[in-house]
Amino acid sequence: MERLKIYGWAADHGGCGNYRIGLPMWALEKAGHDALAFSSSGFQIPTDLDVLVGQRIATPDQAARWHELAVDPARFFAMVYEVDDDVWSLHPSNPAYEFWQGPARQIAIDSIRVADAVSVSTDHLAEVVSAYNSNVVVLPNCVDAAVLTQTRPLTERLTIGWAGGTSHNDDFASVQKELKSYFRRNGAVEAHFIGTNHGPDIGRPAARYTGWMANLVDYLGGLDFDIGIAPLAHNAFNRSKSDLKFLEYASLGIPVVASDFGPYEATVEHGVTGMLARYPHEWAKHLTQLVNDDDLRHEIGSNARTWAATRTIQGNIWRWEAAYNTILGRSWTESAVAPSPGTLVPSSAGAAIET
The missing domain is CATH 3.40.50.2000 (Glycogen Phosphorylase B;)
Known part of the structure; x- marks a missing residue:
């Protein structure tokens, strides 16, 4: 297994940020990769980065950074847009409805289009997102063992x-x-x-x-x-x-x-x-x-x-490894050692998302 360096740019420190960025990055780190989760758009790109995962890029500031990186002719890493909700079909009672009826709606679409791939949580959401980017991978929500x-x-x-x-x-x-x-x-x-x-x-x-x-x-x-x-x-x-x-x-x-x-x-x-x-x-x-x-x-x-027990992050982290290696165009074999359970501590539950 080739060691990957992965950055996960979380949209928040709540449930979505924890489950879709914090927990996978923690498990990838435990599986032998160099993975980091954070929420600030002021991050620096290391010279050995393999994958940048951006969660729900939807504000002008986020989009400016995302697009700047995406169109850079010297870019050497893959960019994966992460989204786990059909934000284009929100019910009017949802507190986020007005936000997604504004500029964020198109910003997200444009950010998806310039990404190398998109990761989602369900097959149905993959169908929705495929209208904007044909390279979609389903990575299910998981829990710590x-x-x-x-x-x-x-x-x-x-x-x-x-x-x-x-x-x-x-x-x-x-x-x-x-x-x-x-x-x-x-x-x-x-x-x-x-x-x-x-x-x-x-x-x-x-x-x-x-x-x-x-x-x-x-x-x-x-x-x-x-x-x-x-x-x-x-x-x-x-x-x-x-x-x-x-x-x-x-x-x-x-x-x-x-x-x-x-x-x-x-x-x-x-x-x-x-x-x-x-x-x-x-x-x-x-x-x-x-x-x-x-x-x-x-x-x-x-x-x-x-x-x-079939849906632990430890037992499914190979899906993230396989997805990122495929996006990078690399061959892949499953990790010989999965991260161990029994480590449900703040570092595995969201505190790993740096500000």
Whole structure:
């Protein structure tokens, strides 16, 4: 295996920056490469750089640097544009909608066009992006293997939870009526919301609420749900979404009730690794099944965790190695040694993204 020098230019220090830049760069470093994640546009290009990955280049300042590098006739490294959402199909309720309706929309397209390749998280998103650049590679969202051995906090009362920011308000609204009805009839079941407090929306103004945590260690450590929900509104944007919410729950052994749509219909095996709700009444039906049957809840959670073991960054970092070597036009063989699990520390969860 030829050692690569890779720079990952993250768009943020939140979930997207962590999962799409911070974690892969950390794993590449552990696999023997020279990899660095950062978020500042003031970086210097080392003389031995092989690959520059730029995440969601969409502002004038970012684009100026990106295009300056791309058109330089003396450029000696590959440039990969990274995006994990169909930002051109955002729902109006999404806080980023106005931003992507402005200049950012075309800036992103132009930046994709001058890149040597584009990396995305799903097949459907690859189809969308291929309209602007034909060289697209799918690199799935992954988790640190250490999460699979993590014990989630115990709760005093059986808890149904949801973790999602304001960008998912439309998703939650799609099942709000059904959840409100369910929680009205099941007072002994606790609700816990992380990121956005939907307690008042379901008639539980005193529901447990935890603010959003950008650090993955803190965030995953706070998922104390006995059952997790993953609703998705039926729209074009969500067709390109990844199964990350299911993956997070599954990695902690949390059984999920998810919308039978988009990434979940292809990933969740109904009744085995989770429950899929196709029709509105099925949300209450599946939640009731899991709440009332401890054995089923534990069995599905265990099956989901077994599945999640196939989606660790340690077990999949070869995909990044293969992609970057292919983009560089080099032959490639898989690393003999994968990075070890058990290292879920701030350096693997976003703090590796330098400012």
